[in-house]
Amino acid sequence: MPIPPDHPVPALPEVAPAAWREANRRLLAKAIGEWCFEDMLKAAETGDGGYRVDLDSGTTYAFNAARGAFGWLRVDPESITRTATSMLGNSVAEPAWDAQQFLLEAASTLGSDPSTIATYFTELSATLAVDAARITHGGETVAELRTLGHTELECRMTGHNLLVANKGRIGFSATDVQKYAPESAQSLRLQWVAVHRGLAEFRGTSELSEHEVLARELDEVTRARFTAVLEAAGVDPQGYVWMPVHPWQWDHAVQILHASDIAQRRIIPLGDSPDAYLPGQSIRTMANVTTAERYDVKLPLKILNTLVWRGIPPHCTVGAPVVTQWLRGLVERDAFLTETCRTVFLGEVASVTVRHPYLSKLEDAPYQHLETLGCIWRDSVTARKDPDERVRTFASLLHVDHTGDAFVAELVRASGLDPQEWLRRLFDTLLVPLMHVLYRYGVTFNPHGQNTLIGYDENDVPTRLYLKDFVDDVCVSFTDVPERGPEPDGHDHVLPRKHPSIIRQHVVDQVFVGHFRYLAPLCADQLGVPEETFWRLVRQTILDFQARFPELSDRFAEYDLLTPEIPRYGLNRDRIVVTRYGDRALRHALYPNGTHPNPLAEA
DSSP states (O other): OOOOTTSOOOOOOSSOHHHHHHHHHHHHHHHHHHHHHTTSSOOEEEETTEEEEEOTTSOEEEEEEEEOGGGOEEEOGGGOEEEEEOTTOOEEEEEOOOHHHHHHHHHHHHTOOHHHHHHHHHHHHHHHHHHHHHHHHOOOOHHHHTTSOHHHHHTTOOOOSSOSSTTOOBTOOHHHHHHHSGGGTOOBOOEEEEEETTTEEEEEOTTOOHHHHHHHHSOHHHHHHHHHHHHHTTSOGGGEEEEEEOHHHIIIIIHHHTHHHHHTTSEEEEEEOSSOEEEOTTSSEEEESSSTTSOEEEOOOOOEETTEEOOOOHHHHHHHHHHHHHHHHHHTTOHIIIIIIOOEEOOEEEEEEEOOTTGGGSTTOOGGGTOSSEEEEEOOHHHHSOTTOEEEEGGGGGOBOTTSOBHHHHHHHHHTSOHHHHHHHHHHHHHHHHHHHHHHHSEEOOOOTTTEEEEEOTTOOEEEEEEOOOTTTOEEESSOOGGGOSOTTTTSOOSOEEOHHHHHHHHIIIIIIIIIHHHHHHHHHHHOOOHHHHHHHHHHHHHHHHHHOGGGHHHHHHTOSSOSEEEOOOHHHIIIIIITTOOOSSOOOOOOOSEEEOTTSOO
16 A cells, blocks of 8 residues: 555664664674773683673673783674573573673673663663764775865764763754764854853953954854844843854753843843854864864863763863963973974963853752853864864774774875884874973873874874863873973962872873774784884883983983883773762762783883
């Protein structure tokens, strides 16, 4: 019987069944490897590269894995089997692919509770849905990705490597993911609002006034249009601070939590931005794709993703310009950074802070409710790069396309260099500026793959480092470092001060554990560079730097990157076992759980 025209055939889901199973198979292998790495599960050797994990539920998962740096097991997804005991007592072994089933069976062994597991299941399912859709559609080859600009390449990445459920995005609907997630690559226009100066505070670096930021971000016609909206509302346009808001945030958080301010004209919607934006991997940072030289904009989103609610704390919006000003004062006087390394610091140059007029007075109010409105403007890559320079996130080197080809291998092929020589250039480009800032100033960033960008020449050879996300992630040692000079704290504490061993850990965890741990086996498999050689080259880069600056020898020991053992900080363990999903007044601190052997230590 034909279907009547007023009953259209619904579209089939965009995920193919085989792609769902493959996404699960890969995530299952990742979960086993990472949870064993963080000592949440115990893997027993069975010989010939085989391992098994026995769960409290009575189920056993067996697999083949290669030993990697820091004691990591790189699990072969095709090798995993599941064995359970049937009612008749028969041992039933079958190929295993279901990551969701594994989570439930492992819950007791992990040491978590049903509420946490159920919520984490939601994050795992959301991650699988995105991964399966990507497998269904295939995507570009690494050769095609090599031609993309920085912003477009960002949309092809797959999330933080350390985290198993790295695209949880609790708060987003499936439609929201299709509209606002980076992998959807859908441009959007920001909602501009005017906030009364009794609520909002603008801050900028010394060379930027509020009017200069608006003149840079909005054309004259748009500024006139927004002014007319305020005049029609019967208010003084000069009595308000103008700022962009993410359209999802405006709909789901601002209009609800700030309903009183909107009703009383303390917040007035002005209209959409004239320019279109694309979200980066953090989702809340927007890059202008209409006028790429304009600022990137970091905006709060009331969603839970990769361990924390993705708002922007008021102390960050207040502190961003002053921290940028201070860092520039350090680096622009440092000839080694500016002339030799040509390092680029993408400054957070202006901000608007809006504190909630009621909830900000509530003692121990959960932070997710206090970070709903604010913005930070940051230098864009396009405005700072050379005309013939290509800039890509460090994370992109770990990308593998649907044919199994790694992006790092594509770049090495394009460069024409010997793989080891290309890696030497990469290590010098990345590590030398980070070590210089660490040893000279006792300062570190959070140099994970999204905050750290590499500039390449026309032959795709690494040439210089770009760094971003300062006020959220810059830390300074609590030891006295005269080279730092006066620090930008004023009356508000904006720079976290930590022990030198913790300062060092930012580099170790984000660069060595968080990226080189995955990059080394890729280089072994696709470039013919053994893992031992990879780590030897990294170690030599550190030793060469230390030989170049012997006057800093005391600090080499203080921030020791070559120590035999490093503390283990488990991000997955923190979510599933330690922090779980309870509401907190502050973002929590991570605590170590054991140690890893350091592949950079002297053999």
